[in-house]
Amino acid sequence: MTEQEQLRLTARAAVLKALAHPTRLWLLEQLQQQEHCVCDLTDGVNADISTVSKHLSVLKQAGIISSRRDGKKIFYRLETPCLLKMFGCVEAVLEKNAKAQAALLKPS
Amino acid sequence: MTEQEQLRLTARAAVLKALAHPTRLWLLEQLQQQEHCVCDLTDGVNADISTVSKHLSVLKQAGIISSRRDGKKIFYRLETPCLLKMFGCVEAVLEKNAKAQAALLKPS
DNA sequence: TTATCATTTGGCAAAGTGACCAAATGTTAT
DNA sequence: ATAACATTTGGTCACTTTGCCAAATGATAA
Numbered sequence: 001m002t003e004q005e006q007l008r009l010t011a012r013a014a015v016l017k018a019l020a021h022p023t024r025l026w027l028l029e030q031l032q033q034q035e036h037c038v039c040d041l042t043d044g045v046n047a048d049i050s051t052v053s054k055h056l057s058v059l060k061q062a063g064i065i066s067s068r069r070d071g072k073k074i075f076y077r078l079e080t081p082c083l084l085k086m087f088g089c090v091e092a093v094l095e096k097n098a099k100a101q102a103a104l105l106k107p108s
Numbered sequence: 109m110t111e112q113e114q115l116r117l118t119a120r121a122a123v124l125k126a127l128a129h130p131t132r133l134w135l136l137e138q139l140q141q142q143e144h145c146v147c148d149l150t151d152g153v154n155a156d157i158s159t160v161s162k163h164l165s166v167l168k169q170a171g172i173i174s175s176r177r178d179g180k181k182i183f184y185r186l187e188t189p190c191l192l193k194m195f196g197c198v199e200a201v202l203e204k205n206a207k208a209q210a211a212l213l214k215p216s
Numbered sequence: 217t218t219a220t221c222a223t224t225t226g227g228c229a230a231a232g233t234g235a236c237c238a239a240a241t242g243t244t245a246t
Numbered sequence: 247a248t249a250a251c252a253t254t255t256g257g258t259c260a261c262t263t264t265g266c267c268a269a270a271t272g273a274t275a276a
Contacts, residue, residue, distance in 0.1 A: 001130075001131075001134050001152055005134060009131075009133045011202055012130075012133055012195060012199070012202065013129050013130045013133055015198045015201050015202065016124055016127045016198065017125075017128040019121075019124045019128075020121050020122075020125035020127075021121050022109075022114060022117035022118045022121045023109075023264095025117045025124075026113060026117055037222080037223090038223060039221095044109055046109060048267080049223075049224095050224075050266075050268095051266070053223060053224055054225090054264085054265085055264095057224080057225095063201050063204060063205035064201060071274070072220095072221055072222045072223085072272080072273055072274065073221095073222060074223065074224095079201070079204065080197060080200055082196075082197035085197070086194045086197045086198075087120060088190075089188060089190035089194045090124065090194075091120070092188055092190060093123050093172060093188050093191070094120065096171055096188065097171035129233095129234085145252080146253060146254095147252065155234095156236055156237080157253075157254095158237080158254075159234075159236070161253060161254055161255090162234080162235090162254085163234090165255095177242090179243065179244070180242080180243050180244065180250095180251055181251095181253085
């Protein structure tokens with residue numbers, strides 16, 4: 001692995017890392033259709049507002065979402081919708097795993 | 109977030125988490141064309157064999173790669189090639205970020 | 217100004233991750 | 247059986263992540 005590759009892959013890993021948390025994935029799904037303020041998002045999550053805020057900050061840091069202020073509220077919106085389509089392949093992995101599990105349980 | 113969603117998103121996050129490390133991304137790229145043994149892969153990475161082995165184990169646990177033994181060697185192979193295509197969108201995020209950076213530096 | 221609302225930030229404890237070394241396992245060759 | 251090779255596993259340590267609370271910030275309303 002050259003130093004070039006190291007840099008490239010570390011950057012790529014950083015984006016994936018930002019995605020790799022159930023709460024953050026849920027937040028992204030909420031932002032899929034329209035922007036939302038933190039208060040909206042907090043209602044749906046079983047966690048403190050500050051926790052949600054920090055998750056949003058992680059996604060923003062990674063460049064996945066952006067924010068704008070409107071009065072007292074801050075609205076977040078998805079920057080790269082292709083990410084959500086991308087999860088199709090992740091689902092494929094999960095389905096494959098589920099089938100493999102099933103096959104083990106039923107050894108014909 | 110319902111309990112259903114929680115489970116679904118945790119599973120999805122687990123796959124993304126397995127991907128979210130530069131060394132593991134590098135290993136996947138090596139496995140893109142053909143299967144490889146641990147010894148092959150260790151040569152290219154600047155890390156202990158045991159470290160590489162553990163990274164491979166993480167990928168295998170997630171169902172992303174599989175392994176087969178052939179004599180003394182163990183060969184790993186990619187199970188879901190679509191994952192590599194998927195990185196196109198991750199690159200899009202990175203490019204967008206790079207442009208945003210550039211724009212900040214050159215405030216016309 | 218003061219109060220109030222929406223959000224972020226700092227601090228802390230618990231849990232998880234990543235890397236190395238050394239020891240254990242499994243396989244083939246002598 | 248013993249030795250040698252390829253890989254995995256267990257242990258340890260430093261570092262990071264996550265989540266909550268409390269305090270700070272920013273903006274509007276009274």
